[in-house]
Amino acid sequence: MSVDAPAKITILGAGPIGLEAALYARFLGYEVAIYEQGRPAESIRRWGSVPMFSPFGMNSSPLARSALSAQFADELQLPGENELLTGAEYVERYLQPLADSDLLADSLHCGWKAVAVGREGLSKSDMVDEETRRDADFIVVLQDSDGREQIDRSDVLIDCTGLFGQAAWIGSNGVPATGEVEARPHVEFGLPDILGDERDKYAGKHTLVIGSGYSAATNVCALGQLAREALHTQVTWITRKDNQTDASGPMRRFTDDPLSARDCLAVKANGLAADSEPHVTHWPNAPVTGIHYDAHSDRFQVTLAGKRPGVHEYDRVIANVGYVPNVELTRSMQIHYCYATEGPIKLAAKLMENASSDCMAQPPGDAQLLINPEPDFYVLGAKSYGRNSQFLIKNGLEQIRQLFTIIGDRENLDLYRQFLPANPQ
Ligand SMILES: Cc1cc2nc3c(=O)[nH]c(=O)nc-3n(C[C@H](O)[C@H](O)[C@H](O)COP(=O)(O)OP(=O)(O)OC[C@H]3O[C@@H](n4cnc5c(N)ncnc54)[C@H](O)[C@@H]3O)c2cc1C
Structure with a gap:
């Protein structure tokens, strides 16, 4: 009507x-x-x-x-x-x-x-x-x-x-990882201005980036750039699944991509994931099962499963999980x-x-x-x-x-x- x-x-x-x-x-x-x-x-x-x-x-x-x-x-x-x-x-x-x-x-x-x-x-x-x-x-x-x-x-x-x-849960089962509810206020879920206003927060720190989309790729590329400029900056990038069989890294590329900027980002992020830079590490198949934030040390303990089981420590966590x-x-x-x-x-x-x-x-x-x-x-x-x-x-x-x-x-x-x-x- x-x-x-x-x-x-x-x-x-x-x-x-x-x-x-x-x-x-x-x-x-x-x-x-x-x-x-x-x-x-x-x-x-x-x-x-x-x-x-x-x-x-x-x-x-x-x-x-x-x-x-x-x-x-x-x-x-x-x-x-x-x-x-x-x-x-x-x-x-x-x-x-x-x-x-x-x-x-x-x-x-x-x-x-x-x-x-x-x-x-x-x-x-x-x-x-x-x-x-x-x-x-x-x-x-x-x-x-x-x-x-x-x-x-x-x-x-x-x-x-x-x-x-509203960001999705980091926990890989669609529910919060152990400790996530408490840790969430300390996690970054967006796209901070890593090379600008928020540089000091990430320079000289080890950051964990979680996610396999373009936001994660953008953050990894910015942190990769920062690692070239600021001593002791490190990035670990984890994705939940194995790399796509038809992709040369975590980011899928599309044949004759009409969005060339999107393709450039995928190529750059895949290059970083493939160990082209010493300060960037990519771990596929590394789902998160636990995350704790320790206010005293201002650090995170993140428990991973899959191919990287165990507890790993990071200064910062950026979760681009949708x-x-x-x-x-x-x-x-x-x-x-x-x-x-x-x-x-x-x-x-x-x-x-x-x-x-x-x-x-x-x-x-x-x-x-x-x-x-x-x-x-x-x-x-x-x-x-x-x-x-x-x-x-x-x-x-x-x-x-x-x-x-x-x-x-x-x-x-x-x-x-x-x-x-x-x-x-
Ligand atoms: C890094 C990045 C790059 C991107 N690049 C592109 C691109 O190149 N091309 C493209 O097409 N898309 C791109 N996107 C996606 C695009 O930004 C979104 O799809 C788009 O903003 C969605 O528009 P929207 O108006 O539906 O929602 P939003 O842009 O999210 O706007 C929703 C608005 O509603 C307000 N709001 C929310 N809840 C309430 C409430 N309860 N009461 C009152 N107000 C409320 C919010 O404050 C917000 O202003 C990108 C996204 C990111 C993160």
């Missing part, structure tokens, strides 16, 4: 997808409220020093580029389509100006965290699978850092809260989450059909995959993929385009096509 402007759309999270979804909605004349627990693009700010692997053209929409050019023509030089930005540059040159733009500034409420969502007068088990649930407003309970609360009401609710907030979606937020809603990925089931099932581990090789989505049993409630962006790590910002932009064909029941609506410049650079 179509929800026409000026109905109210509430969006949770002002990452790239929340901001772009809000802009699309504003262009269509909807009333919009976006709630962000921190600053716009808070997650991306946390790895600001790291270069992105997809070019700016893939991470931005024609609609937003056009809106920014119209408003900030004199002050803002938008990045070129093929430019590879760092996270910080992406925020500074695109996402923050978007948040500040006339179309979004009044709709954006920063410093408000969504703690629970529901429907006015209904519990989860009321009106199971009934379309009439949509007659009840959505309710979002919001809290600021001083504990103040407010309630938001809307006709449509879009969850764009991403994944960055993220899990916060499904707690929507617990009172009628959402069917996938048993394997915790993404909404329709999209999750489609994604599971895809055998390729290359995020660039995903089958085209379709608007129907975004529909949940809870009418007018949608999950977009990284959270919509759940634990599946193949989400790309470009997929989120396509989700937005598809979503508004459903919300307004206009099959051919495509603001991105409408705003494409006649002669793209």
Whole structure:
């Protein structure tokens, strides 16, 4: 059923997808409220020093580029389509100006965290699978850092809260390793600025990096560089499984990779893993079973199984073991989450059909995959993929385009096509 402007759309999270979804909605004349627990693009700010692997053209929409050019023509030089930005540059040159733009500034409420969502007068088990649930407003309970609360009401609710907030367990069985719950506050789960602001924390130290994805590879490369510059810096990189048989190291490479920066990172990290540097050691098949932090010595004792059984000592631990979606937020809603990925089931099932581990090789989505049993409630962006790590910002932009064909029941609506410049650079 179509929800026409000026109905109210509430969006949770002002990452790239929340901001772009809000802009699309504003262009269509909807009333919009976006709630962000921190600053716009808070997650991306946390790895600001790291270069992105997809070019700016893939991470931005024609609609937003056009809106920014119209408003900030004199002050803002938008990045070129093929430019590879760092996270910080992406925020500074695109996402923050978007948040500040006339179309979004009044709709954006920063410093408000969504703690629970529901429907006015209904519990989860009321009106199971009934379309009439949509007659009840959505309710979002919001809290600021001083504990103040407010309630938001809307006709449509879009969850764009991403994944960055909750890291998975380090323990290799999907549950905490022994001692992990206590040790977690001392573990780094992201991408610290190893060669910049956080250099002193890692220089001259032995760091354990856990994980086999691009975040781990990025940290290992930065630590490898630091080891060349700062005496006694050492890195041990552990991955849970044996190296892929078709790969020359822990990082898989893709034939004729269209994302050359991604391939460069994989080559560099595999080179380090293959003992090309004396200060970097890679241990495949070394799952973590225990982790203890000793505050007195400021060191970790990490117990490994597999090919490296025993207790090993490190000064620092960086765990890049993936993220899990916060499904707690929507617990009172009628959402069917996938048993394997915790993404909404329709999209999750489609994604599971895809055998390729290359995020660039995903089958085209379709608007129907975004529909949940809870009418007018949608999950977009990284959270919509759940634990599946193949989400790309470009997929989120396509989700937005598809979503508004459903919300307004206009099959051919495509603001991105409408705003494409006649002669793209
Ligand atoms: C090092 C690194 C490099 C990357 N490079 C690329 C790349 O080159 N190309 C690419 O496509 N992707 C890349 N990614 C992934 C990309 O950053 C994410 O997929 C993207 O940010 C997801 O966008 P999102 O809007 O769905 O979620 P997020 O960017 O995570 O934004 C979610 C927002 O919601 C807010 N939020 C969370 N919970 C709440 C709550 N309860 N209430 C209110 N607000 C909340 C957060 O603070 C955040 O601002 C990279 C990731 C990393 C870590």
